[in-house]
Every structure is written in C-alpha cells, then in structure tokens.
Amino acid sequence: MAHHVRKFVDLIFCASNLYSNWEPSHPIRVGEYGVLNTETAEFEREGNIYDDPDFADMVRNKPPEPIPTEDRIILTSNHVRNKQLDISGHRNAKLADVSFKAGWNFGRHAAAAMIALSPRIESLNTRLDITPLLEHPKLEGKHIIKEVTTCRKYVYFFSEK
Numbered sequence: 001m002a003h004h005v006r007k008f009v010d011l012i013f014c015a016s017n018l019y020s021n022w023e024p025s026h027p028i029r030v031g032e033y034g035v036l037n038t039e040t041a042e043f044e045r046e047g048n049i050y051d052d053p054d055f056a057d058m059v060r061n062k063p064p065e066p067i068p069t070e071d072r073i074i075l076t077s078n079h080v081r082n083k084q085l086d087i088s089g090h091r092n093a094k095l096a097d098v099s100f101k102a103g104w105n106f107g108r109h110a111a112a113a114m115i116a117l118s119p120r121i122e123s124l125n126t127r128l129d130i131t132p133l134l135e136h137p138k139l140e141g142k143h144i145i146k147e148v149t150t151c152r153k154y155v156y157f158f159s160e161k
Contacts, residue, residue, distance in 0.1 A: 008158045009041045011077035011112040018075070018149070019043065020114075030064040030122050032145045046142065054138055062125035073116040073149070079107035106159045116151035123147040 009020045019041070021028050026045075034045040049055040050063070081104060104113050124130065124146045133139060 004158060004160065006041050007110055007160065008112045008156070011110060011158075012075055012114060013041075015077040015112075016075050027150075028145055028148055030124055030145055030148050031059070033139055033142045035141070036143055043143070043145070049133060049144065052138075054136070055133065058132055059125075059128060062128040064122045065125050067121040067123050067147070069119055069121045069149075071118060073119050073151075074114070076104070076113045077111050079109045079111040080113050081105040081107075104157070110158075110160050112156065112158045114156040115154060116149070117153040119149050119151040121147060121149045 012018060012020055019036075021043070028043060028045070029048060029050075031049040031051075032043075032045045033047055033049060034043055036042075037044055049059055124144075130144070130146075133144065
C-alpha cells in the first residue's frame with residue numbers, strides 16, 4: 001500500500017473509527033475474520049463465520065442484515081473545514097444526473113475528506129450472540145467484520161500538507 005493511501009486510511013479512521021478498503025478486487029464481507037496488518041492497515045482475511053463449518057450452528061438463520069442509512073455519508077479528518085456542500089440530482093428510467101459541488105479548507109497538516117452518495121450498510125444480524133464467537137479458539141486474537149459500508153458513488157480528497 002502506498003504511503004499516501006495508508007495516511008488517508010489512518011486519517012479517516014481517527015475521525016470516524018472506520019477503516020477504508022483500498023482493494024476493490026478483494027471486497028470485504030460482513031462476518032469475515034482475520035488480522036489487521038499494522039504496517040499496511042490492510043485487513044488480512046482468514047475466513048468468514050458464515051462460510052466456516054465451525055460456526056454453522058451459531059450463525060444458522062441469522063444472515064447479515066441491511067441497516068437504514070442516510071442518502072450520503074460525509075467524513076472529514078482534523079484540519080478540514082467545510083465551506084460548501086451542494087448535491088442534487090434526478091433519475092429517470094434510463095439516466096441518472098448528479099450535480100456535485102463541495103468546498104473545504106485544508107489546514108497546514110495532512111487531512112482527508114470523503115463523501116459517499118447512496119451508501120449501503122450491512123451488519124451482523126442483531127439476533128446473533130457474538131460472545132460465543134469471540135470465545136471460540138479459532139477467533140482468538142482475530143478481528144471480526146461486524147459492519148460493511150459499500151458505495152459506488154464516492155469522492156475523496158487527501159492533502160499531505
């Protein structure tokens with residue numbers, strides 16, 4: 001992972017407690033477990049509780065579920081001030097037309113901003129008791145992906161200084 005991508009991930013995480021995935025060819029799914037590489041900030045998956053026979057009884061009939069969300073998510077790190085944001089659009093049967101205008105002031109320090117339009121959020125099922133999962137020896141020292149936000153329409157900006 002390039003230095004600037006790692007810095008962007010770190011800035012967004014510090015502002016939102018959310019990690020970004022910069023490998024679209026390797027999408028992250030709810031229920032995946034693995035470790036976070038501290039050098040690259042990339043999630044290294046080892047499996048998924050929904051696919052793993054060791055967890056079949058715990059997750060049976062408790063699939064990931066969608067979470068209602070707003071029509072846009074805006075994330076900014078420290079040293080970013082929002083000056084202007086205007087998003088408008090319409091859609092007909094054949095075309096979508098979106099107008100986007102944003103303005104931010106970035107300070108003298110590294111800063112990041114991201115806007116996601118029409119995001120989708122999926123989460124572990126609310127009926128799933130996660131405690132037995134966390135106590136399972138196979139998941140010792142591992143992270144479990146509890147929630148994933150996906151979005152096809154987004155823009156981001158990063159300033160190193």
